[in-house]
Amino acid sequence: MRIAIAEDSVLLREGLTRLLVEAGHEVIAAEADAERFLRAVAGSVPDAAVIDVRMPPTFTDEGLRAALVVRDRWPDVGVLVLSQWVEERYATELIAGRPRGVGYLLKDRVADVTEFLDALTRVAEGGSAFDPEVVAQLLARSRHPLGDLTPREREVLALMAEGRSNGAIADALVVGGGAVEKHINNIFTKLGLAPGERDHRRVLAVLRYLNGVNP
């Protein structure tokens, strides 16, 4: 995959570049601020972009705004936003327009290299990857009651919202694939969502539901 990086910390920028190169990807740009990063992306459109939220000059949400620009201007580029802390509100903004091929993870997750690369691949292929912490916030602030769900169904819902596949959910909960299918169908029925959605479209449905946007 061809990847562009926006990260102002030299240590992390170099570390990410090395990690991605070692995994067999091509890093086409590694920039320290949003403006230069956007210019690099415009010059040579990558398959995916990894963007830090806080960057110069104001160190607030430059990265997030750059991510929204990429998302709107180059819909085929997967956008993975990294941050020292995750906030439900930023996730909401990311999935608002075109919630296809977006991800939002804590920077810590980079430490689990395999999982991080997996998430990046998912995002580049149009799927999604949301941090468990973000999902926990979304569930806590859900605009709809989730009281009808059993604890197990809540767990499945959280994993779905993170963007995981049925197989990954089954592995995480140590149950069979059939059981996961059944839970998912129950969840969709109880929440009144169209059943049988697959992969990223179903993540979308779940996230929008939690945000109070009607599916």
Place this chain on the structure above:
Amino acid sequence: MHLIRDLVSARTWLALIHHLAGLLIGLAVIFIVTFGIGFGVGALPLALAGLPLLGLTLRFTDWLARFERARFAVLLDVAIPAWPQDARPGYRWLLIPSWRKLSSRATWSEVGYGLLRLPVSVVTVAISVSAAAFGLLLLTLPLYNGALPSRGAVIDGTVVRGGPAMAGAAVAGLVLLLASAQLARGLALADAAVSRRLLGPPSHLAARVTELERSRERVVDAAEAERRRIERDLHDGAQQRLVALAMELGRAQAKFTDDPEAARDLVDQAHAQAKEALIELRNLVRGVHPPVLTDRGLDAALSGLAALCPVPVDMQVDVPVRPKPAVEAVAYFVVAEALTNVAKHSRASQVRVMVEGHGFPGSLTVLISDDGIGGADPGGAGLSGLADRVSGVDGELSVESPSGGPTIISAVLPCG
């Protein structure tokens, strides 16, 4: 007895000196102030030529006010608080008064004092000195009565003479002399009361200053305690983890050639340690100031708190206009502390958090209620620290927590 003692006591004499000094000062000041203000204001239309003169006069009244406050303190032992100092200088190029200076109540009160000094002192001196002098004259009348030109004092055309009259005069003189001491002191106090109104801020302002001084002290203490807590958390948490991490990596390095399997285990442990350190640091930063609060406001920041709380939180946030950052931060920490308490002590099954903004300028109301066992101690470290933080923005915190519950914590924070 004390009447006689008062006659010779230092306080009486100081009061008399005060009146006489006031007369001299008033005499000098009234010319300077009427001339300075009169010509200064009069010359204003001439391309503001009067401004430097006005500035000079106001500098003089500033100095006079300071001098007079000191005089009241030294001679009468009356402390007059100074007007609160303006943070910005009152003059440009040394002599040009700023508009703030010209429109401030303190400035004109002090000018007014300069004008009033003379008439007030004339009255006090006239009464106190003439009472003392007349008393002394009457008391000693028997000694010199015979030596007077008409061989006796003449009152209403009759010549006062003879033993009983002399005794009466002496008694009247004594009474007047004793009364004059009280009179001088009483007038000094009255003078101080009048001057206090002009030389110092109104009493409600003075009370407010005291209150602010106290609350500032508490806020500074709270900040200091907070810094110590952060230092401790960093030292006990992340720092120790990083030490352990470096140690494990060092051991792994030593084992790599001889025992690669053990080295791999150590690297695994180090990896876990590093991730723990990251989590601790993140929580610490969130506790100091959550970045999303600055970026997106209260509603967004409170989401994170709700997700971290093990007790289900029903959160309603309605803040149409963002209050200033200090108020937002205090509101955030009220909710954070309350939810921490709910999680630790309340055994509640449900928490409600309501945050409502009532216009701007207006107030921000924060209310946290749970269905737990109650018994929260408003004097405890957490809640009293919170009360200090709330008072730092002029807000009010109330804690209702009867034993048996429920607990209701509310804060009203003024905005604007």
